Amino acid sequence: MASDYVVSPPLAETSKAVPFWGVQRPWLNLYGIRIRPVAPFGSTSSKPFNDPAPIHRSLPDELLFEIFSRMSPYTLGRAMCVCRKWRYTLRNPILWRAACLKTWQVSGEIENRRLQFMYDGSWRKMWLLRPRLRTDGIYVSRNTYIRAGVAEWKVKNPVHLVCYYRYIRFYPSGKFLYKNSSQKVKEVAKRMNLRASEADLIFRGNCVLENNQVEAALLYPGLRPTLLRIRLRLRGTTVGANNRLDPLSFITTGVNDAEAHHSNDIMLGGVMEGWQDNETHNPDVPAISHNRGLAPFVFVPFEEVETSVLNLSVENMDYFVAG
Template identity: 70%
Template sequence: KWVVFIIVSWPSVADLGFTIPAGLESELRLKSVQFFVTQRPWLDLYGKRVKPVAAFGSTSNKPYVDPALIHRCLPDELLFEVFARMSPYTLGRASCVCRKWRYTIRNPLFWRNACLKAWQQAGMVENYKIVQSRYDGSWRKMWLLRPRLRTDGLYVSRNTYIRAGVAEWKVTNPVHVVCYFRYMRFYPSGRFIYKNSSQKIKDVVKLMNFRASKGDCVFTGHYTLADDRVEAALMYPGLRPTVLRIRLRLRGTTAGANNRMDLLSLVTSGLDDNDVNAPEEDMLGVVEEWQDDETHNPDVPAISHKRGLTPFVFVPFEEVETSVLNLPVDKMDYFVPG
């Protein structure tokens, strides 16, 4: 067997018929030397295995070198304090950064504080019993699997209906697509804020607080959460006070999301003078044992509403300005005549 070597010689600059000035040629050589001499950190990783970073509080005695500069400059104690001031959803994003952060964020202390704050109505003793009996003592598992109402944004229900317009010259018969929203904001203390408006979410979010005036038509009420069922009630003040009773079912598109609420029933009933004098925080307790068709004011009959029961969608505060719910009707709805 024969081995044939083929040598290919590329023409030099002189063979091409023109010359390069001496100054430029020396500069080109200098750049070539700098390219091969320059230290390139990523080239040092070839053929080497980066050792995994030990978890925070690990009992392993094996020495390791942390390759990340932030971990060399930031002590573990300060890193723990930074994570302790993050919200649970921010912790979830931070755990995707690196292995050390993921192990550190799995510390039960972070998730215990989040769970006790989210279900503070149940009390500390009851929460400890639930985490031991249902979630194997894991606070993080309890946070992901137990239904809870989110307080870092608004629940929005977008409703539309068709209204016939006035015919013009018997040629056109216009129709109008009417769009309105139901907004709900929940607080861990058991109170919530409700508003029914045609305004977009980016304009309403600044009004959804306890400092809103009466002209903003923002109402406050009280709610309870039992498993995935939400019972809420609020009072519409006026000459004929009316109570609004809301029943909801909480669910999520993914585990721990809790970003959807199905509107099971929406009932309005009349109140008498004794009910009106009750404190606002006790309104849910006043109507707790009422039937759906029960009213305490003959002038205000009990009505179970069948329209406007579109499920609620959760929108975090940081996504209010960019939410698709701000789009106009002509970009989100269509109507087929016939």
């Protein structure tokens, strides 16, 4: 044990020597040292540095780049954390150009190229900083309210905590799907597609994204058609996440007979052109603004719908706060 301690020299010649005890830490000498493969003993050849990773020795750079070009943007982000070589390879603008043009295909290729110069000409920086609606999952809003039990004579029934969800799935073409249900995320995500039947009660609508504000509208069919207009604010918990939607307004109004005969695309396209909060499309049915059930939407990717915390019951998750 005596070899594990060292004694410092005296602080001053005139003062009394004060010993300082410390433990040696040999691993501190390893900091700042780059570990590289060592040539065989006695070898005098000056060969270039070879990457020790087996995947880099067996796959050429052209084939590795072809694999990266088939990945989704969020898979590319995870791959950048593997090693330094992958990080530099994945900064190639070709890998991010296709993702940007597909995400903002409504704007057109010419408009997207013009906006690219606002982000220093980098497609990757444009993907991270430009607001966009994610299409690789669904946005979920969990809402709860308390419903009092019915009182019968002198018997007091318990109070019930009711939980329901709002689901929104966006498409790059400007379409979106909307569903209001008490079913969990893993049950609804299987049917949130354009081939859903009328029994699933999944409604289609049009949406427009301006900066970070989303304006959407959809039509509830039936004997008395109802128009739902939604205004949302898009944000992200981290840079490029775009995983939160804050509801600003939910407005329902009636539709007159003349507009009900038009197709949804024609009618909804005219609705979203500068509509006001108190604007109605049927004089007999005024516009109603809904102030309840405005919890923020949380984005859930398709690969996480089975394990999402939103699948928990009310007993296991009595509250949920979206960051």
